[in-house]
Amino acid sequence: MMSNKLKVSPPVVTDGSAAQLRGGRRGLRLPWYGFSFSMPILIWQLVFFVFPLAFLVAISFWVVRNFRMVPAFEWLNWNYMLSRGFFWDAYAHTLAMAAGAAVLISVVALPCAYTIAFKFRESVKQLIVLLLITPFFTSYLVRTYSWQVFLSDNGILNAALGQFGLEPLAMLNTAFATYVGYFTLCLPLVVLLQLFSLMYIDRSLIEAAHNLGCGRMRTVFLVVVPSARIGIVVAALFCFILTFGDFVSPLYLGGGQPPTLSTLITDTTKSGQQWPRAAVIATMMIVTLLITAFAAVRFAYRRRA
Amino acid sequence: MNEHRLINLVLRSYVVLVFVFIFTPIAGSVVFSFNIDRFPSLPLGGFSLHWYETIAADPAVWQAFKNSLMVGVVVSLVSTVLGFTAAYTDFRYQFFGKSIYMALALLPPTIPVVIMGLAMLAFLSRVGLSGEIYAVMISHVVMCAPFAMAVIRMRLAQMDPNIEAAAWNLGANQWKAMRFVILPFTAPSIFAALFVTMAVSFDEFAVAWFVSGLNETVPVRILNTLQGQVSPTINAIGTIVFITTMTLVILAQLLLMRRHKPATA
Numbered sequence: 001m002m003s004n005k006l007k008v009s010p011p012v013v014t015d016g017s018a019a020q021l022r023g024g025r026r027g028l029r030l031p032w033y034g035f036s037f038s039m040p041i042l043i044w045q046l047v048f049f050v051f052p053l054a055f056l057v058a059i060s061f062w063v064v065r066n067f068r069m070v071p072a073f074e075w076l077n078w079n080y081m082l083s084r085g086f087f088w089d090a091y092a093h094t095l096a097m098a099a100g101a102a103v104l105i106s107v108v109a110l111p112c113a114y115t116i117a118f119k120f121r122e123s124v125k126q127l128i129v130l131l132l133i134t135p136f137f138t139s140y141l142v143r144t145y146s147w148q149v150f151l152s153d154n155g156i157l158n159a160a161l162g163q164f165g166l167e168p169l170a171m172l173n174t175a176f177a178t179y180v181g182y183f184t185l186c187l188p189l190v191v192l193l194q195l196f197s198l199m200y201i202d203r204s205l206i207e208a209a210h211n212l213g214c215g216r217m218r219t220v221f222l223v224v225v226p227s228a229r230i231g232i233v234v235a236a237l238f239c240f241i242l243t244f245g246d247f248v249s250p251l252y253l254g255g256g257q258p259p260t261l262s263t264l265i266t267d268t269t270k271s272g273q274q275w276p277r278a279a280v281i282a283t284m285m286i287v288t289l290l291i292t293a294f295a296a297v298r299f300a301y302r303r304r305a
Numbered sequence: 306m307n308e309h310r311l312i313n314l315v316l317r318s319y320v321v322l323v324f325v326f327i328f329t330p331i332a333g334s335v336v337f338s339f340n341i342d343r344f345p346s347l348p349l350g351g352f353s354l355h356w357y358e359t360i361a362a363d364p365a366v367w368q369a370f371k372n373s374l375m376v377g378v379v380v381s382l383v384s385t386v387l388g389f390t391a392a393y394t395d396f397r398y399q400f401f402g403k404s405i406y407m408a409l410a411l412l413p414p415t416i417p418v419v420i421m422g423l424a425m426l427a428f429l430s431r432v433g434l435s436g437e438i439y440a441v442m443i444s445h446v447v448m449c450a451p452f453a454m455a456v457i458r459m460r461l462a463q464m465d466p467n468i469e470a471a472a473w474n475l476g477a478n479q480w481k482a483m484r485f486v487i488l489p490f491t492a493p494s495i496f497a498a499l500f501v502t503m504a505v506s507f508d509e510f511a512v513a514w515f516v517s518g519l520n521e522t523v524p525v526r527i528l529n530t531l532q533g534q535v536s537p538t539i540n541a542i543g544t545i546v547f548i549t550t551m552t553l554v555i556l557a558q559l560l561l562m563r564r565h566k567p568a569t570a
Contacts, residue, residue: 033480040390041390041409044446048444053420055428108323119316119317130558137551139524139546141524141543142540142543145543146333146337149344152344155345159346183326187323187326241415269423275427282419
C-alpha cells in the first residue's frame with residue numbers, strides 16, 4: 001500500500017484570488033477536486049454494473065405473460081427451475097467439470113510455474129511472462145475453432161496418429177475436448193498467477209530447508225508450495241470461475257451434451273423471452289461462485305498473517 | 306550433480322511442452338488461414354489467400370470491423386478516463402468504505418461473461434438501449450475500466466507521493482499539480498491503458514453477443530459463423546484480429562518500457 005499519510009496538505013488558497021475561503025465558509029466547501037476523481041467510476045459501476053446485476057436477480061421473480069416480462073414477485077421461475085431434474089443435472093455436471101478443471105489445471109501448471117520461477121535467468125523469465133500474456137490477446141473463439149480442426153475425426157491429430165498406424169480417436173464432442181478448451185482458456189493465467197507468487201518466495205527459506213537436510217521434493221511440498229499457497233489457491237479460484245461460466249468450450253468442443261449452466265443460460269435467453277428462468281440459473285451461479293470464492297479465500301489466508 | 310542436471314532438463318522440457326500446448330491453436334489458426342482446404346488435415350493443402358479474399362468480399366465482415374473499431378475507440382477512451390480517476394483516487398485518498406469502492410472498480414472481470422451478458426441485456430433492453438451499438442460500448446467500459454485502472458495504478462505506485470506535495474508547496478493548486486505533475490508522470494501508462502482496453506474490447510465476444518443485436522462486432526461475427534457451417538474464414542478473421550491486438554499490446558508495452566529512460570524527477 002502506498003503511504004497516503006501525507007504530512008503536507010493540498011493548498012487551500014489558489015493563486016491570485018485571495019477571496020477564496022481560507023478558514024471561513026467552511027460549511028459550503030466541498031472537495032470538488034477529490035469528488036471529480038473519485039465519483040466517475042463509482043457512478044458508472046453503480047449504474048452499469050451493480051444495478052444490472054441486482055436487476056438480474058430481480059427479474060428472476062418476474063413472470064412472463066403473453067411473451068412479455070411483467071414485474072412481479074413470484075417464486076414461479078424458482079419453483080420451475082429448481083424442481084427440474086435437468087437443471088440439477090446441469091448444475092452437478094458444471095460443478096464437477098469446473099472443480100476438475102481447477103484441480104487438474106493447477107496440478108499441470110505448478111511444475112511449469114515452479115520451473116520458470118527457479119530455473120530460468122531473469123531475462124528469459126521476462127520473455128516467458130510476455131509469451132504467457134500473449135494468449136490473452138488472441139481470440140478465445142478462434143483458438144477454440146482451431147482446436148476443432150486439430151481434434152475432429154478427420155483432423156490433424158487423427159491424421160498424425162494414422163501416420164503411426166493408429167486407429168483414429170473420437171476426440172471432438174467429448175469431455176476431453178471440453179477440457180482441452182478449458183486448458184486453453186485458463187492455463188496461461190494459472191501459470192502466471194502461480195509464477196507471481198512463487199517469484200516472491202524468500203529464497204533463504206529454501207536454502208535453509210536444504211541446509212537442514214530437507215530433500216528436493218520435501219522442500220517443494222513443505223516449503224515452496226505452502227509459501228505460495230495464496231497465489232496457488234487464487235489461481236485455482238480464477239480457473240474455477242472461468243470454467244464455471246464458460247459456454248464456448250462445452251458447446252463448440254464438448255458438443256453441448258450434457259449441457260452446462262452457461263449453455264442453459266444462452267439457450268434459454270436466445271430462444272425467446274424466458275429471461276426470468278435464465279435469471280434463476282444466473283443467480284444460482286452467482287451464489288455458487290460467491291460461496292466458492294469465500295471458501296477459497298478463507299482457505300488461502302488460514303493461519304497466515 | 307548429474308541427477309540435478311537431469312531434473313532441470315526434464316523440468317525445462319515440461320515448460321516447453323506447456324508452451325507448445327498454449328501456442329498450438331494460435332499457430333494453427335494462422336497456418337489454416339492460408340490453407341486452401343476447408344477441412345485442413347495432414348498433409349496440409351496448398352497455400353492460398355482464398356479465405357482472405359472471401360472475407361474481403363463479405364460486407365458483413367467489413368461492417369463488423371467498422372463496429373468493432375467504433376466500439377474499441379469509444380470504450381478505450383471512456384474506460385481509460387474512468388480507470389485513471391479510480392487509480393488516482395486509490396493512490397491519493399484514504400476514506401471510509403474504500404475497500405468496497407475498490408472492489409466495485411475491480412470486480413467486473415471476475416463475473417462470468419454469460420451472467421454479465423444476461424444482466425446487461427435485461428437492463429439495457431429495459432432502458433431501450435439493447436441492440437444498439439451503445440449497448441456494447443457501455444458493457445465493454447464496465448469490463449475494461451478495471452484493466453485501465455490496474456495499468457495506471459501500477460505506474461502511480463512508482464511515484465513518490467511527496468512529488469505532488471512538493472508541487473503544492475511550490476504554489477501549484479491541485480489542478481495544476483495534476484496537470485503538470487501527475488499527468489506527465491502517468492502519460493505512458495495512460496497510452497498503454499488506451500491500447501490494452503481497446504484490445505480487450507476488440508476480443509470480447511460474449512457480452513457483445515448478448516447485447517449487440519444486429520450490430521455485430523468482429524468477435525460476434527466469429528461466434529455467429531462458428532454456429533453455422535464450418536468456415537475457415539474464421540481463421541482469416543482471427544489472424545487479422547490477432548495482428549491488430551498484438552500491435553496494440555506491443556505499442557502499449559513499448560510505452561510502458563520507456564518509463565526507465567526519463568528521469569523520474
